[in-house]
Amino acid sequence: xxxxxxxxxxxxxxxxxxxxxxxxxxxxxxxxxxxxxxxxxxxxxxxxxxxxxxxxxxxxxxxxxxxxxxxxxxxxxxxxxxxxxxxxxxxxxxxxxxxxxxxxxxxxxxxxxxxxxxxxxxxxxxxxxxxxxxxxxxxxxxxxxxxxxxxxxxxxxxxxxxxxxxxxxxxxxxxxxxxxxxxxxxxxxxxxxxxxxxxxxxxxxxxxxxxxxxxxxxxxxxxxxxxxxxxxxxxxxxxxxxxxxxxxxxxxxxxxxxxxxxxxxxxxxxxxxxxxxxxxxxxxxxxxxxxxxxxxxxxxxxxxxxxxxxxxxxxxxxxxxxxxxxxxxxxxxxxxxxxxxxxxxxxxxxxxxxxxxxxxxxxxxxxxxxxxxxxxxxxxxxxxxxxxx
Numbered sequence: 001x002x003x004x005x006x007x008x009x010x011x012x013x014x015x016x017x018x019x020x021x022x023x024x025x026x027x028x029x030x031x032x033x034x035x036x037x038x039x040x041x042x043x044x045x046x047x048x049x050x051x052x053x054x055x056x057x058x059x060x061x062x063x064x065x066x067x068x069x070x071x072x073x074x075x076x077x078x079x080x081x082x083x084x085x086x087x088x089x090x091x092x093x094x095x096x097x098x099x100x101x102x103x104x105x106x107x108x109x110x111x112x113x114x115x116x117x118x119x120x121x122x123x124x125x126x127x128x129x130x131x132x133x134x135x136x137x138x139x140x141x142x143x144x145x146x147x148x149x150x151x152x153x154x155x156x157x158x159x160x161x162x163x164x165x166x167x168x169x170x171x172x173x174x175x176x177x178x179x180x181x182x183x184x185x186x187x188x189x190x191x192x193x194x195x196x197x198x199x200x201x202x203x204x205x206x207x208x209x210x211x212x213x214x215x216x217x218x219x220x221x222x223x224x225x226x227x228x229x230x231x232x233x234x235x236x237x238x239x240x241x242x243x244x245x246x247x248x249x250x251x252x253x254x255x256x257x258x259x260x261x262x263x264x265x266x267x268x269x270x271x272x273x274x275x276x277x278x279x280x281x282x283x284x285x286x287x288x289x290x291x292x293x294x295x296x297x298x299x300x301x302x303x304x305x306x307x308x309x310x311x312x313x314x315x316x317x318x319x320x321x322x323x324x325x326x327x328x329x330x331x332x333x334x335x336x337x338x339x340x341x342x343x344x345x346x347x348x349x350x351x352x353x354x355x356x357x358x359x360x361x362x363x364x365x366x367x368x369x370x371x372x373x374x375x376x377x378x379x380x381x382x383x384x385x386x387x388x389x
Contacts, residue, residue, distance in 0.1 A: 002322075003322065003323055003326045006318075006319040006320075006322045006323050007319065007323050007333075009315050009319045010315070010316055010319040010320045010323060010333065012315075013311075013312040013313075013315035013316045013319070014312075014316050014336060016305055016308075016312050017309065017312045017313065017316065019301065019305070020301050020305040020306060020309065020312075021309075024301040024302070025196075025197060025200075028197065028200040028201065028204065029200065031200075031204055032200050032203050032204060035203050035204055047077070047078065047079060048078055048079070048131075048132045048133060048158070048161075049078065049079040049080075049081060049130055049131040049132055049133075050075060050078040050079065050080055050081070050131045050132070050133045050134075050135060050154065050158055050216075051081040051082075051083050051129035051130060051131030051133070051134050051135065051219070052070050052080070052081070052082050052083070052135045052137065052154070053083050053085065053122060053125045053126065053129060053134055053135065053136055053137070054066060054067070054070075054082070054083070054084050054085065054137055055085045055087055055118045055121035055122055055125065056084065056085070056086055056087065056089065056093050056097075057086070057087040057088065057089055057093070057118075057121075058089050058090060058091045058093060059089070059091075059093050059146075060089075060091040060092040060093050060096060062146055063084070063093050063096050063097060064096050064100075066137075066146070066147070066148075067082060067084065067097065067100050067107060069148050069149060070082050070149060070154075071100075071104060071106065071107070073149060073150075073151040073152075073153070073154065074106075074154065075154035075155045075158055076155055077155055077158065077159070078133070078154065078155070078158045079131075080106050080154070081106055081107075081108065081129065081130050081131050082100075082106055082107045082108070083107075083108045083109070083110075083125055083128060083129055084097040084100075084107070084108070084109040084110075085109075085110060085112065085121035085122070085124060085125040086109065086110070086111045086112065086121075087112050087116060087117065087118065087120070087121040088111070088112050088113070088116065089111070094109060094111045097109035108128070110124075110125075110128060112124060116227070117227050118231075119225050119226070119227050119229065119230065119231060120227055122136065122225065122231050123224045123225060126219060126222045129219060131219060132218065132219055133158055133161055133216050133217070133218060133219065134216060134217055134218075134219045134222065135154065135157060135215070135216040136210075136212060136214075136215050136216065136217075136231060136232070137149070137212075137213055137214065137254070146256065146257055147213045147214070147254055147255065147256050148254065148255040148256075149214070149253075149254050149255075150252075150253040150254065150255070152251075152252075153171065153214065153252050153253060153254055156171070156249060156251050156252040157169055157171055157214070157215075157216045157249060157252040158216070160216070160247060160249050160252070161216070161218065165244060165245050166244060166245050166246075166247055167217065167218050167221045167239030167240075167242065167243075167244025167245060167246065168210060168215065168216070168217045168218075168221070168235060168236045168238075168239035168240075168244065168245075168246040168247075169215065169216050169217075169246070169247050169248075169249050169252070170198075170209070170210040170211045170214060170215040170216075170232070170236070170246070170247075170248055170249065171211065171214035171215070171248075171249050171250070171251075171252030171253060171254055172195060172211075172214065172248075172249070172250045172251075172252065172253050172254070173191070173211050173213050173214055173253075173254055173255075173256050174253050174254070174255050174256075175191060175256060175257070176255055176256065176257050189361050189364075190361075190364065190365065190368065195248075195250065197302060198248040199248060199250065201248070201298055201302070202247045202248040204294070205245060205294070206294045206295045206297070206298040207236075207245075207246050207247060207248055207298070208236050208237060208240055208246050208295050208298055208299055209232070209233065209236060209246070209248075209302070209303070210231070210232035210233065210235060210236045210246070211232055211254075212230065212231060212232035213254050213256045214252060214253070214254035215231075215232055215235075215236075217235050217236075217239060218239070218244070221235075221238060221239050221242055221244060222235060222238070223235070223238045226279060228275060228279060228384045229275055229276060229279035229280075229283070230272070230275050230276055230279075233275075233276040233279065233280050234279065234280070234283050237280070237283055237284055238283075240292070240295060241288060265364075265367060265368070265371075266367055266370070266371050267371075268371075269367075269368055269371030269372065269375065270371045270374050270375045270378065271375070272375065273307055273371065273372050273374075273375025273376060273378075273379065274374075274375040274376075274378040274379045274383060274384045275379075275384055276303075276379075277304075277307050277375060277376050277379040277380075278379045278380070279379075280299065280303060280304075281299070281304065284296070284299065306372070307372045307375070307376055308372075308376065309369055309372060310369040310370065310372050310373035311373065311376070313340070313369070316336065316337075316340060317337060317340050317341070320333050320336055320337040320340075321337055324337060343362060344366070346358070346359055346362060347359065347362030347363045347365065347366045348363065348366075349363075350362050350363030350364075351363050
């Protein structure tokens with residue numbers, strides 16, 4: 001009886017892994033072949049205002065350069081406001097921002113009462129923003145003050161809203177690594193796959209994700225985000241729920257730092273998963289799950305099942321091994337279990353010898369999935385961070 005259940009769980013978990021990493025991307029590729037290119041952007045004659053919202057906590061080392069990066073590359077087709085939300089900073093962050101306010105009328109700043117977290121600073125900042133379009137900056141790896149925009153970023157992301165059906169737009173993060181170590185190099189492989197999926201989902205009209213370092217929303221569509229979630233996961237869903245589209249704009253580039261160490265990447269992924277695993281689908285809701293099946297399918301396979309991948313993989317290895325021990329395993333089960341164990345061993349070698357073909361990428365993938373597993377566990381047990389650390 002136990003062996004029968006183990007075999008069922010083996011095939012079910014293997015099927016979900018295959019659907020998540022192979023069948024879903026393959027389905028998107030096929031559907032994109034029959035999808036016409038989206039219409040060109042509409043001509044907008046009136047000049048609109050754009051607010052770049054920067055949330056910062058104790059960023060005295062970076063805030064001056066961050067503001068300069070935005071001010072030095074203003075959008076030519078939009079009126080610019082730079083709004084600095086100092087989240088309870090105890091260093092010179094607010095003083096530096098306030099000095100900019102004194103010498104440039106495009107810059108505004110405020111200080112929150114206490115360190116309440118980036119999401120709380122964003123919620124308060126959107127209320128204070130004057131722009132019709134609000135641009136967010138900052139990733140799950142660092143705070144907003146470390147991001148840099150490409151010189152054409154603001155114009156490019158702003159013109160995404162020339163099409164009145166677009167309510168949320170996200171650009172492309174170009175990941176940099178200060179030392180060129182293993183994590184940054186192999187993280188880029190995973191990110192290239194992610195961007196490929198986003199392009200196809202945008203073409204099919206089912207894209208529902210954002211990147212915190214380079215995203216923008218129509219201000220009237222923004223809804224306060226719970227402190228236990230992230231704006232780049234919740235706000236695009238809010239735009240869709242209000243009848244607008246969420247799109248990926250790869251030409252709008254921002255530069256951010258990936259963690260330089262395996263532990264840094266590990267902690268960042270735990271935080272991201274813990275904050276968004278439950279919140280994304282709770283916010284989307286059962287009604288949206290039923291009435292927007294195409295977007296829901298993307299959320300399930302692009303995010304939910306990817307976060308659950310380590311659990312599926314463990315079930316495959318554990319249940320497959322259990323079946324083989326009882327000498328009831330077929331050749332396919334033997335092949336899957338053997339391949340899985342070999343991949344784990346080879347990936348572990350990648351921690352020491354990252355230059356071996358695929359070894360470094362496998363190791364980075366294993367670290368990411370270990371973080372997903374811990375993040376999901378924390379989400380289900382209430383261990384979700386809400387403030388800067």
